[in-house]
Amino acid sequence: MEYLRLSLFLCMLSLSATSPSSFASPNSIRADYAVNLNATNFDAVLNDTPATFALVQFYAHWCPACRNYKPHYEKVARLFNEPDAVHPGIILITRVDCGLKINTKLCDKFSADHYPMLFWGSPSKFVGGGWEPKQEKSDIRVIVGARTADRLLDWINKQIGSSFGLDDQKFQNKLPSSNDSDTVQIARAIYDDVEEVTSTGFDIIIEHQELVLHL
Numbered sequence: 001m002e003y004l005r006l007s008l009f010l011c012m013l014s015l016s017a018t019s020p021s022s023f024a025s026p027n028s029i030r031a032d033y034a035v036n037l038n039a040t041n042f043d044a045v046l047n048d049t050p051a052t053f054a055l056v057q058f059y060a061h062w063c064p065a066c067r068n069y070k071p072h073y074e075k076v077a078r079l080f081n082e083p084d085a086v087h088p089g090i091i092l093i094t095r096v097d098c099g100l101k102i103n104t105k106l107c108d109k110f111s112a113d114h115y116p117m118l119f120w121g122s123p124s125k126f127v128g129g130g131w132e133p134k135q136e137k138s139d140i141r142v143i144v145g146a147r148t149a150d151r152l153l154d155w156i157n158k159q160i161g162s163s164f165g166l167d168d169q170k171f172q173n174k175l176p177s178s179n180d181s182d183t184v185q186i187a188r189a190i191y192d193d194v195e196e197v198t199s200t201g202f203d204i205i206i207e208h209q210e211l212v213l214h215l
């Protein structure tokens, strides 16, 4: 039995090593992971998102500080946006261009008077919502001091008690606990022929990782 478990683990290792979908491929790095919102779709997108949190950046396309900030923001958005992101479904990362006339009213509602300006909250709180500097209590928070991708992710981690990293890869997060990674599913299919898979079985495999790697 122990032998089967060890060989399954070796099998999982080799599957994951050859399966490109287990890793964030460098070819998939794009420049527009953040979702562009405008006055027309703002409420609808935030209303429909399954994400628990939303990050909304008000910026202006003509603002140099915003252009410099874009790659930082995108590095963080890459982790969360889209169903095949490293950490999907938790945070929806968006931006609104206040340099476009159609967004003037929307930007005014959030008192966006400097760019970029970042807000955080539950998506539903943004729907039909707004923000004022003198408001005592608000469900929407302004994010300050998040000038780099690292600092923005730190802010998020502190806010929700997470430990996301900019270099997180899909594979690391999925192997031990998730049901939907290719690796686990394939391993399960193989293992089902041998015995019923239990989470204990997987724990044992993980425990033997060191041992297997040193064989």
Ligand SMILES: *[C@@H]1O[C@H](CO)[C@@H](O)[C@H](O)[C@H]1NC(C)=O
Pocket (backbone or CB within 6 Å): 036, 037, 038, 039, 040, 041, 102
């Ligand atoms: C608002 O954004 C949506 C989605 O990106 C786009 O289809 C639409 O054309 C935009 N509206 C305006 C007025 O720019």
Ligand SMILES: *[C@@H]1O[C@H](CO)[C@@H](O)[C@H](O)[C@H]1NC(C)=O
Pocket (backbone or CB within 6 Å): 179
């Ligand atoms: C994993 O998938 C199986 C079968 O598809 C399901 O019965 C089980 O509840 C899932 N477990 C978790 C933790 O999602």
